[in-house]
Amino acid sequence: MFDKKTKSLTDVLGKTNRIVEETIIKGDIISQADFRLDGALIGNFSSKGKLVIGPAGSVIGEIICQNADIEGRFEGKLKIEDTLNIKASAIIIGDVTVGKLSVEPGAVFSATCIMKPNATQGAANDNE
Numbered sequence: 001m002f003d004k005k006t007k008s009l010t011d012v013l014g015k016t017n018r019i020v021e022e023t024i025i026k027g028d029i030i031s032q033a034d035f036r037l038d039g040a041l042i043g044n045f046s047s048k049g050k051l052v053i054g055p056a057g058s059v060i061g062e063i064i065c066q067n068a069d070i071e072g073r074f075e076g077k078l079k080i081e082d083t084l085n086i087k088a089s090a091i092i093i094g095d096v097t098v099g100k101l102s103v104e105p106g107a108v109f110s111a112t113c114i115m116k117p118n119a120t121q122g123a124a125n126d127n128e
Contacts, residue, residue, distance in 0.1 A: 021056045
């Protein structure tokens with residue numbers, strides 16, 4: 001009767017992990033929550049949430065997450081389940097797999113890009 005699923009503190013408080021400028025991490029980051037990176041990551045990043053790479057941020061490695069906003073530099077493999085927003089100040093080099101892609105004018109996007117088909121959109125097109 002009183003069996004309620006307890007929420008994690010991240011769900012309750014809506015906190016975002018943050019790595020500040022001039023911090024360098026060599027290794028892998030695995031997070032269930034949203035993440036903001038203004039420092040540098042040399043390694044891989046995995047999250048079920050959103051990743052924001054700030055203007056001073058950089059990543060060399062592989063990123064797997066739900067959504068991402070990139071203002072800084074990325075080099076490697078990006079796998080974004082939903083939406084990737086590339087801001088005007090961003091530099092992207094590598095391989096990108098996304099659900100949806102938004103690129104602002106001025107961004108450097110030197111990558112191979114695969115957009116995964118939307119299952120509901122494909123089903124609607126089959127009926128035509």
